[in-house]
Amino acid sequence: MEKKKLHTIELNNIRVKDEFWNKYVSLVTKEIIPYQWKALHDQVEDAEPSHCITNFEVAAGLKEGTFEGFVFQDTDLAKWLEAVAYSLSYEKNEELEKMADGAIELIGRAQEENGYLDTYFTILEPGKQFCNLKEGHELYTAGHMIEAAVAYYKVTGKDAYLNIMRKTADLICEVFHTEKYKNAVPGHEEIELALVKLYEVTGEEKYLNMAKDFVERRGTEPNYLVEESSQEWYVDVWHDPGMYQPAYGQAHLPVREQTTAEGHAVRAVYLYCAMADLAFAYQDKSLFDACERLYQNIVEKRMYITGGIGSNYAESCASIGLALFCRRMAQITRDAKYIETMERALMNTVLAGIAMDGKSFFYVNPLEVWPDACMEKTSMEHVKPVRQKWFGCACCPPNIARTLASLGEYICFTGEDSLWINLLAGADIQTSIRGKNVTFHMESKMPWEGAVKIRVSAEEGAEGNLCIRLPEYAVNPVFTIDGKNVVPRVEKGYALFHETWQNQVITLTFAIKAHFVYANPNVRADAGKAAVVKGPLVYCLEEADNGKNLSGIFLDTAAGLKENYRKDLLKGAAEITARGKRVVKKDWDGESLYRLTPVELEETEVKFVPYCHWGNRKTGEMAVWVKTLM
């Protein structure tokens, strides 16, 4: 951990101009935000209703009715507002800002006199606030509201929303230091990282302290989350079957003693974000060590090759949380290994969570889909073979929206007289070095080619560092400055250039060939299988290219891979072709379940497409891990 941390760039200082990323980022303002506004107002046809805006109107006394939807439904609006804030930082949009201001006014009206804000409890359980921290999600909801308020304030300078949320935060700081709540922690983490953000923007230390107290209390005895449900004031929110396992909410051990990532994956990574924030804020070595251990456990034992986490599930939100955790770890360590994981999560699972038209979403991101299985089996009803227009439990769509809207914060960091490039994506980046304006125009052919060019234009006297991440997957990297080869010092995955910036041109080229990756056979489901990877991208097979029954395909890994960039494929993508064999189908169709003669194989060509783009053609099978000839 460094003494000074790197900062996320202010979003008005970066403009994403990248062919790959703009397949998605360009949709945010034009498609995603308006679409989700309609969803929050229950105006999307054939989609599950959100009830979100209606709940606020009922809580504000503007409408008759009751609360509907999940207990954390308010957060859909919060995440939408956060996405709007980021979007406005790129581009002014009066109409959008007016919509947001209206929503903020509605939130203010739904707030109770004492600062309490949560439409579920205001409508359904008045007077019963904070009587089920385990699943009531009030602190989680407050956390998302605070994040949105901070973002909106930073972009627009308007403090109405921030003041609403300060009032809520003040109430929380008061309530959760009373005798009754002295051991209390939220069942779903999120408030902790939000309070750190609120502290950073207001300078009010009690918010930071409250975050620290929540983190330090977690997993200590008496265990509040376990004991709460036997109190007479406890409110049953989700028909509690009385089987709460503290590890589900990372409350099995004090956080400093935790060595493995356990429980609900989104809760876990949101907690780890706050732990990283606090470790830095208090220069707390043992808390940092816990973060580092948990990170290692995730990447070594808990993470799918797609950057998905959470067994059986790989929820889009969990990968967003993982990216946020990795970003914080990189900020406080200047170690690009975290960016490698962040990039993997963002470019595979998070992007797979949204369709290429921005209007449908995955909640769950499996590595293999056979539509018949998830359509017929009710035990798999979370797993969908096609993206959905909306979810009753719609945490993921607006979470993806705010992530794409703030992509710039992932692309680069700023340090003292330095710029740190994380994602090798096309972007115009403005920063200040020694008080001088410097612009870095970055062009990139990633992820299809390892070719990055950065043109600098600077005011005179801008002496400082440009630190360019050199990805682990970059083979034979070559840097040039103004056409001359240079060999920069590389520290923890960043190539360091110290220059007096004028109008240099820096290039980075490297090989980024598609290759096979072989699964550790101790992972029972993948033993004997291989996946195809090209740089940060994981590839997959789709029925659209390979026909039915991907389980009957065996790759000939010795025959290598061919790549072919196709403009007409999924808005431009490299298709990868392998050789292999597949089961001769005609023998078996409609036949019995087994037979005495072996399966016959025939030669076949096998086509892979990027996992992040899967499911954008027609419904069908998909597989990341594929059998190999043995």
Add this chain to the structure above:
Amino acid sequence: MEKKKLHTIELNNIRVKDEFWNKYVSLVTKEIIPYQWKALHDQVEDAEPSHCITNFEVAAGLKEGTFEGFVFQDTDLAKWLEAVAYSLSYEKNEELEKMADGAIELIGRAQEENGYLDTYFTILEPGKQFCNLKEGHELYTAGHMIEAAVAYYKVTGKDAYLNIMRKTADLICEVFHTEKYKNAVPGHEEIELALVKLYEVTGEEKYLNMAKDFVERRGTEPNYLVEESSQEWYVDVWHDPGMYQPAYGQAHLPVREQTTAEGHAVRAVYLYCAMADLAFAYQDKSLFDACERLYQNIVEKRMYITGGIGSNYAESCASIGLALFCRRMAQITRDAKYIETMERALMNTVLAGIAMDGKSFFYVNPLEVWPDACMEKTSMEHVKPVRQKWFGCACCPPNIARTLASLGEYICFTGEDSLWINLLAGADIQTSIRGKNVTFHMESKMPWEGAVKIRVSAEEGAEGNLCIRLPEYAVNPVFTIDGKNVVPRVEKGYALFHETWQNQVITLTFAIKAHFVYANPNVRADAGKAAVVKGPLVYCLEEADNGKNLSGIFLDTAAGLKENYRKDLLKGAAEITARGKRVVKKDWDGESLYRLTPVELEETEVKFVPYCHWGNRKTGEMAVWVKTLM
């Protein structure tokens, strides 16, 4: 369907003397019945309590307390009494009979004035009888009680239990012909087949009619099981989430229109048993055709190679039900194809459900087990890597007990002046042909060798048929009578011998070599895998013989199989050895999840043991379907 059906043999006319079967059958009286009596009295240490006897005592007013356990807990005692009845038919046992008589007296005391009998409702919901047919299980419970009462009456001649259950059956016949219940059907079938048995022993036609009405009503509109829960008198038994799918209880279509086996597997096969009974009783062609269609759908689309049915689950009880359905179909068609399936279910899944000491049980019979996965994941808590001493939901253990206790009923049928041998198992069988006593002493080396010898001793004038099933897996079968080769007529899988029986010796020999079976690759989970089968037995790999990570083993199916009968293995069994390759372990232990170099393989010997005997050594991995070299 034949005009006359074959009959199950009276159990006092058959004595099982078979090395393979007696590994289990010999335990029934000595171990299983006393053990389960203790379990019903909550006297097995470290086992989940049954509460069963206590519930009867409370309902009878003999004890203070309340009902505990599942709503169908009474059936544990019913199945135990049925097993006792069968056991007594083999061998008198005064002490056991006294225990049974005592239990029957207790049942009588727990019965209500009007004949109603179900301790859950008597204790917890008095006056609310038959107010939740969907999940209340009252008719299911009555069915098992009736089956037990019929068995006990037939063996002991005592009618106390039978009279108790006639009173209950009379009540059911009355109630379920009132206006309120005119469309009513049980949510869990069982009463239908039981009422047929009660009709057969009493000659009272209203029982048969009631069974027919229940079967005919199922799946017709208005759908009672769907509409029930909106009635004001409805009692919520299992915190109904209001998502009942009629197909779960086979109530999606009238039974004659059903073409696929749907829903809860035990419910399904118990229904099909009754359908077969009624099809014969009423010589009802269209009902029989439905049975035949459903049977074909099960064996072609729904059944695991082990004879397990029910997706995700392969519950022991479901395979017992399948065996009962097959037995009935064989009785009314004289077609041995059903026996082939019955044998598969009994010799694999049903036997796997019980440990070789008779004291622990599987509820779920998976085809692959990796203990870490089912011990860590709560979503798989039904799946256990080791047999359990008892279950809170203990339908399976006593169901296995009654099945083993009545094995004779599966071994052979009697017809008009004929004996039909189904299972080629060692047994002494007494029967009457043309009024003359005939004894068939059958010796068998099955399933290890295809060698059966039947010595006949008969009173003079016993002219009739001996019909010996010629299994589909018998290769190069040869029959002899008194040492001379004969080629009998074979009809629907039975070899027919018409003789005047004296003291002939008949032999049947055939090859029954172990071989590979190849999975249809459209079964996604098994594509490219093979299993090993020897006659009726399915084999499996165990960690005890093959070490950890069975997923890393690839069979060389071209190298064939070796067999070796070992007396010291699992109380005597043929071990089967294959050649193959397996992942070189040392490279991977403790390493990362994937790598760039392919998996390395080394030559290995692979050992298979019978699936029915798995899990009798130490806890470990198990697999039926194994990858093959491609």
